Amino acid sequence: MLKLCKEILRSELMLRESGIYEVEIIDLTEKGEGIGKIEGLTVFVDGTLVGDKAKVKLTKLKKNYATGELIELISPSEGRVESLCPYDECGGCQVMNLSYKKQLELKKNSVTQTLRRIGSLDESVSVHDVLGMEYPYEYRNKAQFPVGKKDGEIVVGFYKKGTHDIVDAKSCCIHRKVNEQIIELVKYYMKENNISAYDETIHKGTIRHIVTKIGFTTGEIMVVIVTNSKKLKNANLLAHALKSNIPGFKTLVQNVNMDKTNVILGKHNNIVYGEGKITDFIGSLSFEISPLSFFQVNPLQTRVLYEKALEYAALTGDETVFDIYCGTGTISLFLAQKARKVYGIEVIQEAIDAARENAVRNGIQNTEFFTGKAEDVVPRLYEQGYTADVVVVDPPRKGCDEKVLGTIVEMHPKRVVYVSCNPSTLARDIKYLCEKGFKVKEVQPVDMFPHTMHVETVCLMSKVNK
Numbered sequence: 094m095l096k097l098c099k100e101i102l103r104s105e106l107m108l109r110e111s112g113i114y115e116v117e118i119i120d121l122t123e124k125g126e127g128i129g130k131i132e133g134l135t136v137f138v139d140g141t142l143v144g145d146k147a148k149v150k151l152t153k154l155k156k157n158y159a160t161g162e163l164i165e166l167i168s169p170s171e172g173r174v175e176s177l178c179p180y181d182e183c184g185g186c187q188v189m190n191l192s193y194k195k196q197l198e199l200k201k202n203s204v205t206q207t208l209r210r211i212g213s214l215d216e217s218v219s220v221h222d223v224l225g226m227e228y229p230y231e232y233r234n235k236a237q238f239p240v241g242k243k244d245g246e247i248v249v250g251f252y253k254k255g256t257h258d259i260v261d262a263k264s265c266c267i268h269r270k271v272n273e274q275i276i277e278l279v280k281y282y283m284k285e286n287n288i289s290a291y292d293e294t295i296h297k298g299t300i301r302h303i304v305t306k307i308g309f310t311t312g313e314i315m316v317v318i319v320t321n322s323k324k325l326k327n328a329n330l331l332a333h334a335l336k337s338n339i340p341g342f343k344t345l346v347q348n349v350n351m352d353k354t355n356v357i358l359g360k361h362n363n364i365v366y367g368e369g370k371i372t373d374f375i376g377s378l379s380f381e382i383s384p385l386s387f388f389q390v391n392p393l394q395t396r397v398l399y400e401k402a403l404e405y406a407a408l409t410g411d412e413t414v415f416d417i418y419c420g421t422g423t424i425s426l427f428l429a430q431k432a433r434k435v436y437g438i439e440v441i442q443e444a445i446d447a448a449r450e451n452a453v454r455n456g457i458q459n460t461e462f463f464t465g466k467a468e469d470v471v472p473r474l475y476e477q478g479y480t481a482d483v484v485v486v487d488p489p490r491k492g493c494d495e496k497v498l499g500t501i502v503e504m505h506p507k508r509v510v511y512v513s514c515n516p517s518t519l520a521r522d523i524k525y526l527c528e529k530g531f532k533v534k535e536v537q538p539v540d541m542f543p544h545t546m547h548v549e550t551v552c553l554m555s556k557v558n559k
């Protein structure tokens with residue numbers, strides 16, 4: 094009967110597809126589209142915010158949902174603010190026109206709802222307010238700008254949402270201001286030296302991307318020019334211009350990428366000036382950053398996140414800790430300062446090499462790193478007699494493999510600290526652990542990427558005493 098009603102409703106809507114509906118926006122998707130209902134049918138409306146009442150024209154009708162186009166705001170959400178970004182076309186920051194306070198409330202609400210709905214999180218456990226930034230702008234330490242040509246002029250900026258059309262952008266609120274000067278210098282160098290911009294449609298032209306990396310604590314700056322050629326004409330002139338004009342400029346690297354690919358960086362680097370690397374700190378730990386190495390893009394909030402993980406781990410100096418999905422070992426090194434021993438497990442060999450180098454660099458001797466899939470390595474280590482008092486996991490978006498969770502349960506650690514970039518898989522995994530004798534104690538969301546829908550969560554679980 095319900096099915097029949099839905100069918101009738103859908104065909105009704107189809108008949109009125111070009112009609113305009115009043116919709117109240119009740120939530121946002123991960124991509125930042127508003128979610129509303131038209132007589133029970135979910136409709137996604139780009140450009141709307143939670144709390145907006147809008148006139149919406151249906152544009153697409155699928156089996157279980159519809160998409161609509163915003164025609165007019167009848168009454169705007171009370172959280173609406175003027176976006177500081179002049180470029181609507183970008184789509185990088187989905188909620189810049191929502192006040193920062195409301196963004197944090199939205200993220201807290203999204204984590205809470207997801208953990209209650211999918212994770213059956215007990216009503217007695219409250220999700221803490223999101224730890225946000227005091228100044229939620231210019232927080233990215235890494236920027237990647239595509240380079241192209243439009244109407245005979247070099248354009249450098251970002252790809253228009255969902256396309257590879259480059260929008261020539263003068264500024265970006267979440268990047269460091271110094272990038273604007275760097276872009277101008279590279280454009281000037283290209284014009285003066287007759288160096289072409291890459292055209293991906295014909296796979297011709299020289300400069301594909303400008304990548305910058307900035308050490309927030311050290312102030313050191315690396316500029317990487319990605320080229321579709323082995324040589325970069327007069328690159329030393331660009332290095333000279335950067336050195337003379339950009340305080341903190343430390344190194345210029347040419348990265349060669351001659352493949353027909355959307356991957357930005359190629360494997361081969363030519364150091365034009367400096368050492369081809371810069372340094373930065375998270376807390377008291379120092380890290381080397383090279384063109385290809387991974388480093389968290391918001392270092393200020395990374396410190397907040399790691400300190401929360403460390404606080405929840407409640408280490409006294411006697412514990413053995415597993416840091417599963419450890420990447421370049423940043424969390425492992427943080428924990429090692431307070432633990433007896435930390436074992437890090439990660440699938441990418443280069444990341445493990447970096448983790449070992451970072452340990453040496455910081456004089457840390459109580460870490461050991463293993464390369465391989467966590468679902469293979471963790472059970473094997475446990476079989477060999479390794480075990481943990483505290484387990485930290487920081488998995489990719491798909492969450493932890495069930496074999497990893499199963500072995501954690503067998504290990505009987507006192508505490509599990511789960512760092513997650515995806516509330517849905519966090520919810521699924523905490524449900525599994527709760528069914529096997531753990532209890533959620535604390536849930537702390539952290540805002541790593543203001544103005545986007547992304548939210549990171551640190552969750553503390555402990556063994557239930559029988």
Ligand SMILES: C[S@@+](CC[C@H](N)C(=O)[O-])C[C@H]1O[C@@H](n2cnc3c(N)ncnc32)[C@H](O)[C@@H]1O
Binds near residue numbers: 466489514
């Ligand atoms: C969210 S990152 C965590 C990075 C690290 N904790 C940090 O803060 O820099 C997830 C990591 O899991 C790794 N990974 C993905 N699948 C894996 C698997 N099956 N086994 C082990 N590591 C995996 C990725 O390479 C990545 O480094």
